[in-house]
Structure formats: C-alpha cells, structure tokens
Amino acid sequence: MQALYGALDQGKVGIFESPTGTGKSLSLICGALSWLTDYEEKRRQEAAALLQEGEAALSTSTTAQSSTSSSSAEPDWITDFVQKKAERDLVSRLKEEEMKRKKREERLEMIRNNVQLKYAMKRKSHEDDEAFKLLQLSKEEQTETQGDQEDEELIVAEYESDDESKTRSRFCAAEDDADDDLVEEHVTKIYYCSRTHSQLAQFVHEVQKSPFSKDISLVTLGSRQNLCINEEVRRLGSIQRINDRCMEMQKNKHEKQHHEEGIKRKRGPAKTVCPYYKASALQQMRDDILGTVHDIEQLLKLGRDTHSCPYYSTRLAIPPAQLVVLPYQMLLHEGTRRAAGVQLKGQVVIIDEAHNLSDTLSCIHSAELTGAQLCRAHSQLAQYADRYKSRLKAKNLMYIKQILFVIEGLVRVLGGKVGQNPQSQMTQTGTEMLSINNFLFKAQIDNINLFKLQRYFEKSMISRKLGGFVEKYAGTGVSLHTQSSSNKENRRTEGLNRYLQTLQSNQGAAPVSPADQQGSAEAEKVLSASPMMQVEGFFMALTNSNTDGRVVAHRQGTLSESSVKFLLLNPAVHFAQVLKESRAVIIAGGTMQPVSDFKQELLFSAGVAEERITEFSCGHVIPPENILPLVLCSGPSGQELDFTFQSRDSPRMMDETGRILSNICNVVPGGVVCFFPSYEYSRRIVSHWEASGTLSRLANKKKIFQEPKKANQVEQVLGEYSRCIQRCAVDSGGGLTGALLFSVVGGKMSEGINFSDELGRCVVMVGMPYPNIKSPELQEKMSYLDKHLPHSGGRSPGQALIENLCMKAVNQSIGRAIRHRGDYSSMVLCDRRYSRPATLSKLPTWIRDRTSTHASFGPAFAALRKFFQEKKRSSFN
Numbered sequence: 001m002q003a004l005y006g007a008l009d010q011g012k013v014g015i016f017e018s019p020t021g022t023g024k025s026l027s028l029i030c031g032a033l034s035w036l037t038d039y040e041e042k043r044r045q046e047a048a049a050l051l052q053e054g055e056a057a058l059s060t061s062t063t064a065q066s067s068t069s070s071s072s073a074e075p076d077w078i079t080d081f082v083q084k085k086a087e088r089d090l091v092s093r094l095k096e097e098e099m100k101r102k103k104r105e106e107r108l109e110m111i112r113n114n115v116q117l118k119y120a121m122k123r124k125s126h127e128d129d130e131a132f133k134l135l136q137l138s139k140e141e142q143t144e145t146q147g148d149q150e151d152e153e154l155i156v157a158e159y160e161s162d163d164e165s166k167t168r169s170r171f172c173a174a175e176d177d178a179d180d181d182l183v184e185e186h187v188t189k190i191y192y193c194s195r196t197h198s199q200l201a202q203f204v205h206e207v208q209k210s211p212f213s214k215d216i217s218l219v220t221l222g223s224r225q226n227l228c229i230n231e232e233v234r235r236l237g238s239i240q241r242i243n244d245r246c247m248e249m250q251k252n253k254h255e256k257q258h259h260e261e262g263i264k265r266k267r268g269p270a271k272t273v274c275p276y277y278k279a280s281a282l283q284q285m286r287d288d289i290l291g292t293v294h295d296i297e298q299l300l301k302l303g304r305d306t307h308s309c310p311y312y313s314t315r316l317a318i319p320p321a322q323l324v325v326l327p328y329q330m331l332l333h334e335g336t337r338r339a340a341g342v343q344l345k346g347q348v349v350i351i352d353e354a355h356n357l358s359d360t361l362s363c364i365h366s367a368e369l370t371g372a373q374l375c376r377a378h379s380q381l382a383q384y385a386d387r388y389k390s391r392l393k394a395k396n397l398m399y400i401k402q403i404l405f406v407i408e409g410l411v412r413v414l415g416g417k418v419g420q421n422p423q424s425q426m427t428q429t430g431t432e433m434l435s436i437n438n439f440l441f442k443a444q445i446d447n448i449n450l451f452k453l454q455r456y457f458e459k460s461m462i463s464r465k466l467g468g469f470v471e472k473y474a475g476t477g478v479s480l481h482t483q484s485s486s487n488k489e490n491r492r493t494e495g496l497n498r499y500l501q502t503l504q505s506n507q508g509a510a511p512v513s514p515a516d517q518q519g520s521a522e523a524e525k526v527l528s529a530s531p532m533m534q535v536e537g538f539f540m541a542l543t544n545s546n547t548d549g550r551v552v553a554h555r556q557g558t559l560s561e562s563s564v565k566f567l568l569l570n571p572a573v574h575f576a577q578v579l580k581e582s583r584a585v586i587i588a589g590g591t592m593q594p595v596s597d598f599k600q601e602l603l604f605s606a607g608v609a610e611e612r613i614t615e616f617s618c619g620h621v622i623p624p625e626n627i628l629p630l631v632l633c634s635g636p637s638g639q640e641l642d643f644t645f646q647s648r649d650s651p652r653m654m655d656e657t658g659r660i661l662s663n664i665c666n667v668v669p670g671g672v673v674c675f676f677p678s679y680e681y682s683r684r685i686v687s688h689w690e691a692s693g694t695l696s697r698l699a700n701k702k703k704i705f706q707e708p709k710k711a712n713q714v715e716q717v718l719g720e721y722s723r724c725i726q727r728c729a730v731d732s733g734g735g736l737t738g739a740l741l742f743s744v745v746g747g748k749m750s751e752g753i754n755f756s757d758e759l760g761r762c763v764v765m766v767g768m769p770y771p772n773i774k775s776p777e778l779q780e781k782m783s784y785l786d787k788h789l790p791h792s793g794g795r796s797p798g799q800a801l802i803e804n805l806c807m808k809a810v811n812q813s814i815g816r817a818i819r820h821r822g823d824y825s826s827m828v829l830c831d832r833r834y835s836r837p838a839t840l841s842k843l844p845t846w847i848r849d850r851t852s853t854h855a856s857f858g859p860a861f862a863a864l865r866k867f868f869q870e871k872k873r874s875s876f877n
Contacts, residue, residue, distance in 0.1 A: 004031035017592040281308030361571035371559035409443030416559035425559035541566035572605035626824035643767025658694035670758035677769040702740035745769035756819035807842035
C-alpha cells in the first residue's frame with residue numbers, strides 16, 4: 001500500500017505483483033483511496049491558502065493605489081490594472097471552485113441522507129431532455145425530401161463538410177446549456193479496470209467491505225448487453241443489434257418530442273420509445289448510484305425498481321464519481337473511451353489482471369474480415385445506394401462509392417470478385433504477409449483517403465443505417481450477391497438477403513445434433529447482422545502507421561472462407577495516450593513475471609522514461625513449507641524428459657509421462673491437474689495411453705476428467721470434478737482417492753479458475769508450452785521486435801518474446817493451485833529445460849525460491865511423498 005501510495009503521489013507508472021490470496025484487491029483499494037482522500041484534502045487547503053493570499057494582495061494593492069499620487073505615468077497604471085485584474089480573476093476562480101466543491105459535497109450528503117433533491121423538481125421543462133443532450137455526441141440533421149417519406153430514418157443525413165468543427169461546436173453548446181445544479185466537470189478519480197465482469201464484481205464487493213464504502217462515490221460501467229433492462233431489446237442477443245435498437249429508440253424519443261412541440265410527424269407507424277429512458281429517472285438513478293456502492297447485479301435491480309436505464313445512468317455518474325470500475329476494452333480503446341465519456345486527463349488508472357496487457361491491446365486493435373463478410377457488405381451497400389440514390393446527396397453517394405471501391409479491392413486481394421457467390425469462387429490457398437502500404441497498393445486503393453472515410457463512417461453512422469435497412473427488408477431480400485435482373489421494379493421487390501437461402505440450402509437433410517443446431521443458430525445470428533460494422537473496424541485499423549502493423553491475406557480455397565486480417569505489432573502506440581494523459585498508471589497482477597517485456601514493449605516504446613517506472617513485487621502469504629515446486633529432468637525408468645517438438649511424440653516419452661502421473665496419483669490426495677502444451681498433444685497422448693492401458697491404470701486411483709473444447713461445458717466438468725473429490729474425501733474406503741483433470745495451457749482452465757484446497761493438491765506441467773513459432777503472425781512480431789528493440793543478455797528480443805510467452809503461460813497455470821493462506825500444493829515441472837537458470841529466473845519469486853531440481857526421479861518422488869505425509873499428520877494434529 002505504501003509503494004502504491006508513493007507511485008500515485010509522484011505520478012509514476014507502477015508494475016505491481018501480488019499473488020492471488022494475498023489481499024491484492026483490498027490493498028489496491030485502501031492504498032489508492034487513501035491517496036485520493038489525502039490529495040483532495042491537500043488541494044482544498046492549497047486553494048484556501050491561495051484564496052486568502054489573493055484577497056490579501058487585492059486589499060493591499062487597493063490601499064497602495066490610493067496612496068500613490070495621481071500623476072503616475074501611463075505605463076504604471078496599465079501595469080497595475082493588468083496585475084489587479086489577474087489577481088481578481090484568480091480570486092473569483094478560486095471562489096467559484098470552492099463554491100462548486102461545496103455544492104457537490106452538499107449534494108452527495110443529501111443523496112446519502114436520502115433527501116429528495118430540490119433541483120430535480122425545478123428543472124425547466126424545455127431542458128427536460130438534458131441527459132439526452134449530454135450523451136448524444138452529435139445530433140443528426142433530419143433532411144426534408146420531396147415525395148416519399150418512407151424509410152426516412154434509414155437515409156444518411158446530408159454530409160456537407162469534412163471538418164468536424166460544426167458538430168463539435170454544437171456539442172459544446174449542448175454542454176454549456178447544462179443546468180448549474182448539474183455539476184458536470186470531472187473530479188479527480190481512479191479508473192479501475194479488469195478483464196471480466198465477474199472480476200469487476202469481486203472488486204466492487206471488496207470496496208463494499210472496506211472502510212471507504214460509506215464515503216466513496218463508485219460507478220460500475222458495462223456494455224448495453226450487460227446493463228440493458230429492456231427485455232425486448234435484451235432478447236436481440238448480439239451486442240451489435242442491442243446497440244442499434246437502443247440508438248434507434250433514443251432517436252424516436254427525440255422525434256416524438258419535436259412532434260409534441262408542434263412539428264408535424266412524418267407518415268408511418270408509431271415508433272417505439274424506450275420506457276426506461278427518461279431524464280428525471282436517469283438523474284434520480286445517477287444520484288442513487290453515487291450515494292451507495294453497487295455492483296452490476298445491484299444496478300440492474302435498482303434500474304428495474306426505479307424504472308430507469310442503468311446503462312445511461314452510470315454514464316451520467318462518471319464526472320462526479322471518485323472511483324470508476326470498468327472493463328479493459330472500454331479504457332484501452334480510444335473510440336470506446338470517448339463514447340463512454342471517460343476522460344483520463346490528470347486521473348489515475350489501475351489495470352488489474354494485467355499479465356496479458358500487450359496481447360489484450362493487440363487484440364482490441366486488430367481486425368479480421370472474411371470473403372463472405374466483404375461480399376455481403378458490398379452487396380448490401382450497393383443495393384442501399386441503388387434504392388435511395390434519388391434521395392441521397394452527391395457527397396454521400398461519393399463516399400458510398402469509395403467504400404464500395406475499397407471493398408472491391410479487398411476482395412481482389414483474396415483472388416475473388418464481388419457480385420458472385422463467394423462460396424463458389426475458388427482461390428489459390430496460401431498466406432501472404434504485407435505491410436499496410438504494400439497491401440493498399442496491391443488492393444489498388446492507395447489513392448483513397450482512409451482518414452476521411454473513417455470520419456464519414458463516424459459522422460454519417462452508415463453502418464447503423466445499413467443494419468436497419470437489412471433488418472427491415474430481410475426476407476424480401478438484401479441478397480448476398482448482386483442482382484442479375486436489370487429491371488428496377490424487380491430489384492426492389494425481389495430479394496435483399498439471399499444469403500439466408502444459401503444458409504438454409506447448406507443445412508441439408510443430414511441429421512443435426514442439438515449442439516450443432518445451436519451452433520448453426522449462432523452462425524445465422526452472426527451472418528444476419530450487418531457486416532459493415534466489421535468493415536468499418538478494418539478500415540480504421542488500416543489508418544495505423546505503416547511500421548506498426550501488418551496485413552495477412554489468408555486464402556483458403558474458397559473466397560467465402562478466405563480472410564484479410566490486420567495485426568497490430570506495436571501495442572505501445574495505443575497505450576501511449578493512456579500513459580501520457582493519466583496522472584499515474586498502475587499495472588497490477590497476481591503473476592507479472594517476466595516483467596522485462598512490459599517495460600520494453602509497452603513502456604519504453606511508448607516513450608516512458610526509466611525513472612518514471614516503479615516496480616513492486618510481494619511474496620505469498622502462505623508459509624514457505626506449504627509449496628513444493630519440483631523440476632523433473634528424467635522419469636522413473638531413467639528416460640530423460642525432453643518434450644521438444646521433435647521428441648515429444650515418441651512412444652517412450654509418452655509412456656514415461658504416464659509412469660510419472662501414475663506415481664504422482666499414488667501419493668497425492670484429492671485433485672491432480674495435469675497441463676499439456678496444446679489440445680493436439682493432449683489428444684495424442686491420451687489416445688496413446690488408452691491403447692497402452694496406462695489410462696485404465698490411472699483410472700483405478702483417480703477418476704479422469706478432460707477439459708471440454710466448448711466454453712459452455714466448462715462449468716459442468718468443473719462441478720463434476722469437485723463433487724467427485726468431495727465424495728472421495730468422505731468415502732475413504734473406496735478405491736478412488738480423488739480426480740485427475742487433463743487440461744491445456746492457455747485453455748479454459750488455465751486462467752481465472754481456482755483449484756484451491758483439495759481441487760488442486762498437485763499441478764503437473766508436461767513440457768514447455770512454447771507458442772507455434774511457424775505461425776506467420778508470430779514470425780512477423782519477432783522480426784518487428786528484433787528491428788525495433790535493443791538486444792539484451794545475448795538474446796534477440798524475438799527469442800525473448802517466445803520465452804516470455806511460454807513462461808507467462810506456465811506461471812498462470814501453476815499459480816491456480818494456491819489461493820489462500822492455509823492452502824498447500826505441489827507443482828511438478830516435467831522437462832529438463834526448466835532447470836536452466838534463465839528459465840528458472842522467470843518463475844514468480846515465491847515459487848522460484850522453493851524450487852528444487854532433480855536429475856533422477858527417486859529423490860523427487862521421495863520429497864513428494866514426504867510433503868503429503870507431513871501435511872496429513874499436521875491436519876490430524
């Protein structure tokens with residue numbers, strides 16, 4: 001906590017490591033919030049002192065002024081006037097800030113005492129839609145067109161100018177219009193982000209238990225998918241469709257208001273408006289959020305009780321909140337950050353569970369498009385332009401033509417043509433890696449200004465309009481490939497959506513299992529969504545600097561399955577803005593080793609000076625004798641353990657691994673978790689054991705479970721695994737002593753799942769999980785690092801990356817076993833390569849200090865048996 005407090009106070013970038021079970025969350029809360037309270041108090045005192053000083057200076061200068069003779073030269077009185085004005089301005093600014101602060105504190109006090117706030121009642125009626133104005137970044141201009149008014153909401157608004165000044169000034173005007181009672185400026189705050197919503201919920205529960213829970217204003221942010229309480233919208237399932245429907249309902253509300261003001265409503269059916277989106281209810285809920293600490297479940301309940309939208313209430317609560325809890329993506333992606341109203345200037349950012357930060361940044365900013373998506377987007381946009389060409393302004397048509405031209409270029413790179421069925425177009429198989437510039441040349445789109453196109457996408461919201469168009473005319477047919485008929489009337493009525501028919505024709509008469517049925521339903525949902533959103537994301541990715549990314553053209557035999565993928569090679573370019581704007585950034589995690597790649601790849605590359613970085617690592621809270629990490633260099637029969645790609649498939653190696661596991665299962669009680677380097681190797685070794693009888697020998701001691709391929713089956717397998725262990729603990733007379741779980745490094749069980757107590761008394765790591773060095777993406781990343789980062793310790797940065805990725809994965813997997821102070825476990829690393837000093841140095845300190853390396857199996861096995869005998873004895877005592 002002291003180290004954290006110091007890092008925040010000095011505005012540093014901190015890398016903090018604290019193993020799970022050591023109270024990491026609570027330490028982060030107490031350290032950070034103590035600093036925030038002290039900082040606010042210090043600022044208050046400084047402001048008061050300045051105000052006093054300023055007022056004193058003003059009064060003395062007035063006295064001095066009156067005592068001077070009137071015959072003073074002109075420059076003197078001008079200087080004097082300017083100086084006095086500056087002092088007066090300072091005093092009035094300080095007074096204003098003090099007043100606002102007091103107002104804010106009084107309001108919070110009132111909220112906490114549950115007093116009905118007066119300002120909610122006295123808001124002027126024409127400002128009733130305040131919340132809407134603050135949240136809507138740019139109000140869309142409605143264009144009146146002659147004749148047919150149908151589909152008005154699908155037409156792209158007139159797009160006159162490429163510069164954003166008009167829109168920006170309009171937004172500012174909306175903000176300036178804000179009621180004085182709504183203090184909308186951002187107070188100093190802490191942004192805390194983590195990977196999953198369950199991790200965020202755990203953090204919020206820790207805050208609720210902490211001594212700060214009564215005095216802190218906390219708001220939890222999430223996507224509409226997590227926070228929407230309108231059942232009709234929630235049912236849509238996919239996040240894109242939920243977002244689209246929500247925005248559409250807001251727009252309908254805005255139109256409805258104009259209608260009430262006397263503007264004649266256009267022809268057509270009445271449009272639905274969200275009942276949970278009312279300004280007064282949103283403000284009431286915002287105040288409830290600020291008054292008490294809520295997690296997402298409690299927010300949903302509160303929203304249903306107060307009949308107001310949690311998604312927009314939480315966004316309204318950001319400026320006055322002191323602690324904002326949000327998922328990674330929302331903070332690390334600039335566009336999402338802006339849309340959510342998150343401002344980092346001068347604020348503190350804490351990124352928890354940050355061991356995969358580089359990968360997360362690369363994933364958030366990478367984009368992939370399949371040939372099928374490209375053809376569908378082209379077809380839909382072409383038909384959209386054709387249908388509304390008489391009603392679209394010239395500028396809009398020009399941009400739409402440019403988008404179509406770029407999509408054609410992308411399809412050309414994949415060896416196909418738009419306007420034909422992508423499933424029947426054959427392409428040569430192969431993968432090509434190109435720099436951004438070379439890709440633009442190859443696609444013949446280097447003459448298109450992608451920055452202007454990106455701005456057009458943002459301002460015109462064409463992707464959303466196109467989505468609405470497809471949804472409205474699905475079945476009457478937005479087709480997958482261009483219409484052959486030239487007859488305009490035929491075109492209008494004949495199909496928009498032939499891809500749904502292609503889908504149905506693909507599902508032949510073969511019997512379909514329920515799981516497959518579910519899969520095809522999901523596939524259909526993905527296909528029926530507008531692909532233009534993904535195209536927009538890819539266009540945006542192409543605006544990165546040429547050196548920072550690569551484009552992979554992956555041809556798969558048919559155009560439909562081929563894809564273009566943008567790879568971000570330099571995550572620092574997107575992290576640099578967070579580092580530059582924030583006052584301090586804390587990167588925290590249970591296992592941050594090896595730290596070197598964080599510093600090189602993310603911090604130094606983003607221009608952070610060495611002296612701004614601070615590192616802190618604390619040991620585990622368990623007694624050192626509660627863990628037994630062993631490195632095995634050979635097995636029971638003396639076979640050297642070398643799981644390199646060349647030798648790991650040999651039957652001798654597989655048999656030896658079986659013998660090691662057999663011995664371990666004989667002496668270890670409860671659960672044993674065995675990690676393999678890949679799904680493929682896990683399948684191969686298990687089928688070999690099945691044939692050789694090793695598996696049935698293992699099954700005599702432990703019931704065997706395997707990690708499922710599908711994510712939705714993980715809970716079920718884990719439940720059965722733990723129930724089996726509990727049964728064996730009660731019924732010790734039976735033959736089984738527990739369960740054995742085969743898992744995969746980097747799979748569903750290696751992160752975020754706890755094998756505490758009996759669930760993981762021993763973790764076995766078979767081989768070293770190096771990533772696939774043959775993958776073109778990884779090779780490109782290695783050569784990029786070799787070119788841009790310094791070599792250290794005789795190893796190239798590319799080689800260091802491979803080692804670091806491997807050891808990060810190992811650390812994540814073996815760290816699953818110890819979850820609290822009273823827990824104990826053994827960790828067996830089966831590969832002679834683990835004994836290398838360079839490899840051992842990349843283990844977390846608390847594991848490394850206890851690790852013993854064994855050249856032969858006998859002594860290692862004796863140590864293991866002794867470890868569990870002692871634990872058994874001490875538990876009886």
